[in-house]
Amino acid sequence: xxxxxxxxxxxxxxxxxxxxxxxxxxxxxxxxxxxxxxxxxxxxxxxxxxxxxxxxxxxxxxxxxxxxxxxxxxxxxxxxxxxxxxxxxxxxxxxxxxxxxxxxxxxxxxxxxxxxxxxxxxxxxxxxxxxxxxxxxxxxxxxxxxxxxxxxxxxxxxxxxxxxxxxxxxxxxxxxxxxxxxxxxxxxxxxxxxxxxxxxxxxxxxxxxxxxxxxxxxxxxxxxxxxxxxxxxxxxxxxxxxxxxxxxxxxxxxxxxxxxxxxxxxxxxxxxxxxxxxxxxx
Numbered sequence: 489x490x491x492x493x494x495x496x497x498x499x500x501x502x503x504x505x506x507x508x509x510x511x512x513x514x515x516x517x518x519x520x521x522x523x524x525x526x527x528x529x530x531x532x533x534x535x536x537x538x539x540x541x542x543x544x545x546x547x548x549x550x551x552x553x554x555x556x557x558x559x560x561x562x563x564x565x566x567x568x569x570x571x572x573x574x575x576x577x578x579x580x581x582x583x584x585x586x587x588x589x590x591x592x593x594x595x596x597x598x599x600x601x602x603x604x605x606x607x608x609x610x611x612x613x614x615x616x617x618x619x620x621x622x623x624x625x626x627x628x629x630x631x632x633x634x635x636x637x638x639x640x641x642x643x644x645x646x647x648x649x650x651x652x653x654x655x656x657x658x659x660x661x662x663x664x665x666x667x668x669x670x671x672x673x674x675x676x677x678x679x680x681x682x683x684x685x686x687x688x689x690x691x692x693x694x695x696x697x698x699x700x701x702x703x704x705x706x707x708x709x710x711x712x713x714x715x716x717x718x719x720x721x722x723x724x725x726x727x728x729x730x731x732x733x734x735x736x737x738x739x740x741x742x743x744x745x746x747x748x749x750x751x752x753x754x755x756x757x758x759x760x761x762x763x764x765x766x767x768x769x770x
Contacts, residue, residue, distance in 0.1 A: 522561040523606040527674035528587025529558030538575040543690040570603035594678030607649045610673035617699040637706035668713045697733045
């Protein structure tokens, strides 16, 4: 008779002690990120690392507030620093715009592409939204597209601090133009606050729809920074269109409104907001 040997595997708990003595686990490496926030420089704006992409601060996400110069600094995980975007919330009645030295009447949200936290503005916000809608689009492509939409010369950095750059150098006038355009963009973003935001919460589909509409109209915005009737008409039309975007359901894809074109002729009329030049994208 053959003897059958049964091997019994007994589970064993294995504890791996951290290196460095004492058996304790080491903390994740951290790093400091810093930058400046502007339409005009914004004082008392909320700044956070948006780790889940919902445009609003959630518990566990690093957060800070801009100082009297619109600057911020916060400590984040070194692994997260270049992985997630920095998002800014201008708070109605609290955040002060140094252009006017008064609190903003309506809240709005801005951001910058992940890994580029140095300056956050309406321009960096639009660059990020272009790249989000078109994952194949590079940072350089998005910046070139926006520069051409604003009809600015080569060499102008749309991610730069236009406030500082407008004070000196041969391109000062172009950066001053950027500042004027940014003011109009911030006004349009704040003008949709009642549709896009509820307190600190952001309705993502409507927010992206708002930015897609601004993107589609950038040549017109750039050409009409001093044309109040144009901007008033655009604000009213945006209210109607953004209000029609559902607040529930799945993600709405606005990539068609962020086409990878580098010439403003592919976008919208410079004189009439929301009027498509080539059959439309909406």
